[in-house]
Amino acid sequence: ENFRARKEEHIFVTSVVSCCPAELKQEVNGKKETLRGFNIKLQDTILFPEGGGQPDDRGLIGEVPVLRVKRQGPDALHFVASALEEGQEVRLKVDWDRRFDHMQQHSGQHLITALADKMFGYKTTSWELGHQRSTIELDTPSVTPAQLQELEEAVNEKIRAHLPVSVQLLSVDDPALEKVRSRGLPEDHAGPVRIVSIVGIDDNMCCGTHVSNLSHLQVIKLLGTEKGKKNKTNLIFLAGNRVLKYAETSYNTERSLVSLLKTGPDEHVEAVDRLQKSVKLLQKTNLSLLRDLAVLIAQNFKNDPQKGNFFSLHKKEGDNEFMNIIANEINTEETLVFLTVGEEKGPGLFLLAGPILFVLTRVLELLQGKGAGKNGRFQGKANSMARRGEVEALLRRRCQHGISQEE
Missing domain, CATH: 3.10.310.40 (Diaminopimelate Epimerase; Chain A, domain 1)
Incomplete structure (x- = not known):
């Protein structure tokens, strides 16, 4: 389901279909741990299982935290630390902050991907929604600074145009699927095909969660590019609230550097360069x-x-x-x-x-x-x-x- 871009209590009532012992392998402070718990299958769910380049949701089943959600064919398995009784009715709550962040990044990726293709012919071959920043892999050896600036201006212009984002379900044999951008369906796909559309810009086969209007993205910042795999370029971007957090972090860092270097922000690079040369000389001496x-x-x-x-x-x-x-x-x-x-x-x-x-x-x-x-x-x-x-x-x-x- 598409959710309106506002923070609220998202509660869903469903029932427990099955509860099976399971293990969850995770990394805590750099160390790999195996947690024993249970995989819960529900009658229905509002928690997104990992897929399509998007991480899974977090939330609560009753008062029990959901630590991981993964897809198994048409079903979602919710890993929890304590068992739940089969058949019982439960209230499911989604971690909205995490969900909305993922919605902004994923819809932002669709917009960037569509315009990079339309403007320069650069195809997206994969993407990753990271914890702090996201990356789109473009099928091109390089992207020039001028192209990067032009692309950033274009995506933000579409955001200001507050274009609707819609979802439709099509059958697997629907001829309309031939015109839809896609990287193919997973082998264990079941049911109708989900299409996410940005009006007049993009129609994309996607299982992820998205905003219902581009205005909910607020803003997109293209941080730059890095050399990717052979003949490919990784485009790094931030969308929505991540841009605000990045600005706040950058400003706090800037204030700290002003205090340490005793210079204004415009002179920080020069001041650090002088310090590095001074340290090298002292080390040599x-x-x-x-x-x-x-x-x-x-x-x-x-x-x-x-x-x-x-x-x-x-x-x-x-x-x-x-x-x-x-x-x-x-x-x-x-x-x-x-x-x-x-x-x-x-x-x-x-x-x-x-x-x-x-x-x-x-x-x-x-x-x-x-x-x-x-x-x-x-x-x-x-x-x-x-x-x-x-x-x-x-x-x-x-x-x-x-x-x-x-x-």
Whole structure:
């Protein structure tokens, strides 16, 4: 059903046909989880199952949240965490904010697709309704900035013309289907064919949810293009409320940058460019100083008459090159060298040089580290420097009692 573009309580009364145990695989904070629950089949539904490039709806069956809706032939399966009794009457409510957002993006896609084809002959081969922005894949190697601007002006002109969007159902053998834009029906399609029409612009075979008038789209912003698959271009766009949210986010970012950079918005790019050049210069200078410092540290140790046969150093700032310079300057055939860089209690890098095989396993255990080595030198990453002191004490004791390669 087409819904009027206004926020309201969309309630639908239906009954439970079946309730079957099921599992839902989902990603939470980057981790894949499997949730056990139930697939609910209803007598009828107002919740859209995923399809046609559009994500599924969310909502409630009674007080039970619907976590996923998927299509199974002519039916929709609603995944919920708790069971519902077969035959019981239930009140179904749709998450209107999510639904209306999807309506705006999907109708916006139809409008952009139709005009891109009519104006430039660029066919749409696929599209994706994303969480923040949507993408239309056009069958062309490139879209020029002038074409992008012309297309954006054209779609917004149609929105201002508040053209109606209508839905009609046709039988599969209706001759009118031959004139309808389509990418084909799914193999398990059942029932009549649903046609979504924008008056005078487009007739498209589509199962998705749409606004009833282009004015409900408010505005469309074409953000730009990206290189797509072979000889194709991805057109990125926002429609309706997403444009308002994008403007709000951009303005808040702009205000933060004004405070941080102490310049007006028109000078932000230039200010960041100056900062990047300054940081690169400082990094280069810092690297040069660290190299000089590494040589001085090694020379100072070698010139110490009381130096012994063990050298240990931890420095918060540094890298593998810093440690290797020190190890190269010191005769590690006579001296056991233990170097670390990074946070005192956190992760970092380590280098162990000299006759080290007799303690290597224990060192890696204490540092929670791993790495590789050859010719008497082993280096790698440590997950924690918290027990560095224990490693140093262990190595110092071994050196004081004499290093034995057989231990």
